Amino acid sequence: MVIAAVFGIVIYRVVTVSTFAAFKWALIRNNSQVATTGTAVCINFCIIMLLNVLYEKVALFLTNLEQPRTESEWENSFTLKMFLFQFINLNSSTFYIAFFLGRFTGHPGAYLRLINRWRLEEVATNNGQTPTCTPHPAVLSVEEQECHPSGCLIDLCMQMSIIMVLKQTWNNFMELGYPLIQNWWTRRRVRHEHGSQRKATFPQWEKDYNLQPMNAYGLFDEYLEMILQFGFTTIFVAAFPLAPLLALLNNIIEIRLDAYKFVSQWRRPLAARAKDIGIWYGILEGIGILSVITNAFVIAVTSDFIPRLVYAYKYGPCAGQGEAGQK
16 A cells, blocks of 8 residues: 555656646746655655554554453554554655655666656656757646756655654644644533533532543554654655754654643543563664665765765866875
């Protein structure tokens, strides 16, 4: 399903860029590549959030099918499944842009085309004729140029920034806005059933009982959010160095939001002892190892850092002209 969703976004990008290139608004027409990438990321984010709901049900079903012996084993099994589902769901499109985008183009005389019509990567042409120096946008027959002219690193940066900002905004709304709406609806229902004067005489424990219950998984959602954020800020940090700063700002805000939520919007949770954070240790270690490998490949494959160095020291105009020991 994740592969199908990523492929659907690829088809959307291929088809939409020509539409934006012929758009009546000059702003969109002149920035058709950026507009295509931005809308594709937003659609991808909506698909991610919808699939997350499905994956939670699948992970719960599979974990119960295993019939773990203890509650701790059940939590570890469920945690691993939920993390893997959501991690792959969140990062599949990012890995595609980083390592596969623009690399399945074919060669002159045998270009890869979608439905024998759209090339998977092609620059603008003047209705199939020899490109002019300054073609007017109205006469362009634009097909998809998968990567931005400055390289796939820009597309990867846009993908990460939009998804990270949207996901953090959505999580904060669900953690605070949703309980506020639910509690407002509960107060309205109680006022309708008992009247305003009767409601004012409720004891404190009954007022607390009308707040939102803590979810069935305890702090699982809080851990999962932080772990996924940690992965986002480390795995492709070479392409999006602002990710740690965005995570820091989000976490400063979230500390206060969580405090307000626990104190005034949720019922008091039942305390439970825990020896450590369990399987999250192993997951954090795995993300750390993966991030080192991934960033190395981003620098070596996605960016043009190494080709620039090779050109500068081997083929450039200043190659071999430095004094001994100067490098």
